[in-house]
Amino acid sequence: AIRMTQSPPSFSASTGDRVTLACRASQDITGYLAWYQQKPGKAPRLLMFAASTLQHGVPSRFSGSGSGTNFTLTISCLQSEDFATYFCQQYYYDPPTFGQGTRVDI
């Protein structure tokens, strides 16, 4: 199965910061990459698919980029509701696989 590696595992930030999260695939997945946000005790929420396409209803401060094996999720101006764990997921190969997540703390 394709291994998805996220970095860093966690970090601290402040409201208003611009933050960039990284995700690397163990093989070329072209652009078949999704990002999810998860808050404690809740289900993941789909933020983005096809590496850079925002899911309906997701604020425009979220953006994604990358192709091949290296991808990033950027939050341009961190809001209080953005403190959460973020997961990447590849869906180019079967089975779909997820990264271990990056937790964004205050």
Added chain:
Amino acid sequence: QVEMLESGPGLVKPSETLSLTCTVSGGSISGYSWSWIRQTPGLGLEWIGYVHYSGTSNYNPALKSRATFSVDTSKNQFSLTLTSVTATDTAVYFCARHSRASYATFDFWGQGSLVTVSS
């Protein structure tokens, strides 16, 4: 707004069978594929497999054929059974809908059901 709710026993004994049902409301199960995904602190999010509303399924080979899915369109439900469970099957189990915009991504999720495998 689609809502999904997992139901089933929260405690299963080792070597027995785990059974969960996902009930979909606010939308029809028809026309979509539906996945089961589990989450543990150690392994993170693991895709178990999917069932299409027509009944066809695809499974994660890592589950070594222990998983089986079924779908009941008349009840707007789909189900997971996982046989021969061990402590490593202890997890929060989510049901999730496949997005039509990007097939193997998941746009609606249930709240999750914690299943503990213990004697």
